Amino acid sequence: MKINGATIVHGIMGNPVSHSLSPVMHNAAFATSGINGVYVPFPVKDVAGAISGFKALGVRGVSVTIPHKQAVIAHLDEIDPVAERIGAVNTLVVSAGRVKGYNTDWLGANRALSAKMNLAGAAVLLLGAGGSARAIGFGLLEAGARLIIASRTPESGKALAKQLDCPWHPLADIPHLGADAVVNATSVGMAKMADVSLVPADKIGDFAVVMDIVYAPLETRMLVEAKEAGCLTINGVQMLLHQGAAQFELWTGQPAPVDVMARELMAALGL
Numbered sequence: 166m167k168i169n170g171a172t173i174v175h176g177i178m179g180n181p182v183s184h185s186l187s188p189v190m191h192n193a194a195f196a197t198s199g200i201n202g203v204y205v206p207f208p209v210k211d212v213a214g215a216i217s218g219f220k221a222l223g224v225r226g227v228s229v230t231i232p233h234k235q236a237v238i239a240h241l242d243e244i245d246p247v248a249e250r251i252g253a254v255n256t257l258v259v260s261a262g263r264v265k266g267y268n269t270d271w272l273g274a275n276r277a278l279s280a281k282m283n284l285a286g287a288a289v290l291l292l293g294a295g296g297s298a299r300a301i302g303f304g305l306l307e308a309g310a311r312l313i314i315a316s317r318t319p320e321s322g323k324a325l326a327k328q329l330d331c332p333w334h335p336l337a338d339i340p341h342l343g344a345d346a347v348v349n350a351t352s353v354g355m356a357k358m359a360d361v362s363l364v365p366a367d368k369i370g371d372f373a374v375v376m377d378i379v380y381a382p383l384e385t386r387m388l389v390e391a392k393e394a395g396c397l398t399i400n401g402v403q404m405l406l407h408q409g410a411a412q413f414e415l416w417t418g419q420p421a422p423v424d425v426m427a428r429e430l431m432a433a434l435g436l
Contacts, residue, residue, distance in 0.1 A: 234296030271304030273408030
C-alpha cells in the first residue's frame with residue numbers, strides 16, 4: 166500500500182483506541198480490493214471537535230467505539246433510520262461536508278450468533294445497557310428472539326428494557342435467569358477486568374451458546390469457563406469481523422473481502 170495525495174483516509178474514534186484491531190482488518194481490505202485507502206486510530210475526547218475535523222480534512226469514513234456511540238448522534242447531519250431506532254451509531258460516512266451515522270453492530274452480532282443457533286424463538290440473556298447492547302438487542306428482536314436484559318445500572322438498564330419491550334434484571338439475578346444463550350455486551354473481560362466474568366462458573370453451563378463481544382483478550386474468562394462447561398462459544402472477533410465488513414461496504418460501495426479480513430484479524434491475534 167502506497168500513501169499519496171490521492172489516499173482516502175478512514176479511521177476509528179474512541180477512548181481508548183490503542184487496542185483496536187480494526188486498522189489491521191480494514192487496511193487489508195483496502196489493499197486486497199485495490200482501493201487507495203488507509204485506516205488509522207483517532208483517540209478522541211472532544212466529539213464535536215472530531216466531527217468538525219473529519220469534515221475539514223476530508224476523512225471518508227469512521228468507526229465509532231466506546232464511549233462515543235451515543236454522544237456522537239448530537240453532532241451528525243443525518244442519521245440512518247435503523248441507527249436512530251437503536252439510539253447508537255458505530256459508523257460514520259462523510260460526504261460533501263456532511264456526516265451520516267449508521268449502525269452495523271447489530272448485523273455483526275446477528276451473523277455471528279446465527280452461525281451457532283437459530284435465533285427465531287430463542288431466549289437470549291443480554292448483559293449490558295450501553296451502545297453495543299442497544300444494537301445487539303435490536304438485532305435479536307429483529308431476528309425473532311426473546312430478550313432478557315441484565316445490567317449494573319438500573320436506570321440505563323430499565324430504560325433500554327422499556328425501549329425494547331423486554332424484562333430487566335440486576336446482575337445479581339444472573340444465576341437465576343434461564344436462556345438459550347447469553348451475550349456479554351459490556352467491557353467486563355477487558356484489560357483490568359480480564360479475570361472477571363459476570364456469569365458464575367457453576368451457572369455458565371445453563372446456556373447452550375455463550376458470546377462475548379470483547380476480543381482483547383480473544384478468550385475471556387467467561388468464554389474459557391463456557392468451553393469447559395461444554396457450551397458453544399463465540400468470541401468478539403466474529404462480531405468485529407461482520408460489522409466491519411458492513412462498514413467497508415458503506416464506505417466503498419464494494420463487497421467486503423471477508424475471508425481476507427478474517428485472516429488478518431486472526432494473524433494479528435497470533436492465531
